[in-house]
Amino acid sequence: MVDATSDLVYRTNHDWSEVDVVGGNLLFGRPGSLTPDWLDVLVHPDDRDQVRDAIARARATQTPFSAEHRLRSEDGSWVWVSSRAVPIRPIGGDVTEWFGAATDITARRQHEEHQRLLLNELNHRVKNTLAIVQSLALQTLRGTDDMGLACDRFEARLHALAQAHDVLTRQQWEHATLQDIVRTAIAPCLVDDPERFDIEGPDMQLDPQRALALSMALHELCSNATKYGALSARPGRVRIRWRAEVVQGRRSLVLSWEEVGGPPVTAPAHRGFGSRLIERGLRHDLGGEVALDFGTAGVTCRITAPLPNLEVAA
Template sequence: MDNSLMAGGLHAPAEQRLRLYETLLQTTPDLVYMWDLQHRFTYANAALLAMWGKTWDEAIGKTCLELGYEPWHAAMHDREIDQVIATRAPVRGDVPFNGTNGRRIYDYLLVPVIGPGGEVEAVAGTTRDVTERKRHEEALRKSEERLAAMVDASSDMVYRTNHDWSEVDVVGGSELLGPHGSLTPDWLDVLIHPADRTLVADAVAHARATRTPFSAEHRVRNHEGGWSWVSSRAVPIRPIGGEITEWFGAATDITARRQHDEHQRLLLNELNHRVKNTLAIVQSIALQTLRNTDNVALAYDRFESRLHTLTQAHDMLTRKHWVRAPIEEIVRTAIAPCVQQDTSRFDLVGPPIDLDPQRGLALTMALHELCTNAMKYGALSAEGGRVDIHWTRERREGRDCLVLVWEEVGGPPVVAPARRGFGSRLIERGLRHDLGGQTSLDFLPTGVVCQITAPLAKEGVAA
């Protein structure tokens, strides 16, 4: 072959150019063909004939349908041929075909063949087997769909960053931050809680310096504008032996866990506080009961009775989860030992009022002492004697207060004691301290009268 042919055949004789073009068409693995204006094949190269499993004599002048194409396939090419002729523009597509090599997928391009007068005189086409490429693309598409589904199904927020963490892109998962998308370079100031920014910045710097995974627990601004706790971890992505190109990570919402931990800490502190208070109460009861007594059996009975009342008060508060102490339950718990035989000896009247646990416990113990004294010396020691316990909610000195009155009637004449016992001191001093209010204890001849005033906590606020 001379140099002109090797240079592209532009100056070669016509016969040589034809042989060159024919050689190229017959040796290319692509399918090359031509239709006339009646949709009949006027040319098919060796690769196309082999795919059909036919000789040129068997194929020349045939349409797609006559060569065994499925009707839908033949009709599609008929429409495309007419479109190329009408628009003089190429048409491209891909289509499956069952040939001698089995079912394959082909990418094709149809172009007009323009005659000397500028008219379309034929339609030429090339087709390439893209089965492997399509399979690879389909496998990649399915893999990406599965990965996207896994990300979106995850309760974690999935994110990526560039190599230096100057940009963060939320790619899916939890809706913790709202819609997916890139965050500004100021993400540390925009996204991270002010108290945690130094911690996060230090963790990022350490991860970059050591090329090890980033890990931190911190707060992020959520889509509602509040703060949520997350446990975040990101791993570096880099070619083997190369530099880090990006980081890929996930952040788990641990707000509930942190709240639970904080709640447990508060409960432990509260339990410790309550145990100390209870031990202090028991110590006080023991000291006051056993002090200056020569009757050990009597002291034991009093001590046991007071501990029982304390236990009952704790049981009542436990049923209310140590959140509130309804006044009626406080009263009924305190007087329970006195009403086993006769409930008519008490008149309880008052609206529903809740005390905080500390005040509820103090009031229970005070009422128990009043009840014990009434059974021994007061109205409950005689037949016909009774106790009126009335309470109201009143406004005093600018705040709501509980005002409770214990009044004994129908008992023996009362004489004021020469000295104050434990019960009196508990009511007059201890109760005043524990309730943060006022108490008065009067030993009237007609019966003991005790008035207790205690401020009430505002709704939702512990006193």
């Protein structure tokens, strides 16, 4: 039975001062006796007190020993094991020895840790998303006299946020390509005429925070262009260009939005939520600079952001 099991099988004397590896999954090499300091040598430093306490408790109560801890394997790596040993004693007598087995649970512990990280990440994302939705609702509905129009804007902004989430979900929320973010954001404007945008830029990857911020900003630019700017009349067009360059000694993303051929532009009397989202939101989330200009010939926007967490594909 010992030879057939995948567990590490061991036995100890009554006070655990002598431990013999009988066989099974030989994490320590060949069967044989362990040195008296086996606990300090083989058990992970962070787990030693736990194992000592479990041994002391088992000896005091003469009940089975049980603990999950890390052991040093023969190659020097740490292996998680679930160890259990039962007391052996003559009827009516004291414990004379312990017989136990340790099961390798490294894969299970790694899976549990991965699940914990995923739950923490999910909780973080949900809180961030709810905060964004709350901000969108407050800013969209604040001071409005037309609830129908406000609800339409709010729904459109939620849809843009959902589309950006879809792009990130396809990449397991590790990154999103700038090309995907741009094309997803302008997709609603391509229904009637897919040729009204000129897009040019290298393959680049954005981290989730920057991807969401840029997606929302592009949505606001598209909405403004559709209602008042170049996309509100023919032959208006929009040029979107981006590149990586060194700005003030730092490698940065430079993205430009330029509207041409549309009706004359009149600068708004005050900045609405869309403009504030583009200028202040992007400046905060990208850690860079945003220049939004309502020139007579057309709206332009230049975004400059350092690239610590973005990559340019080779």
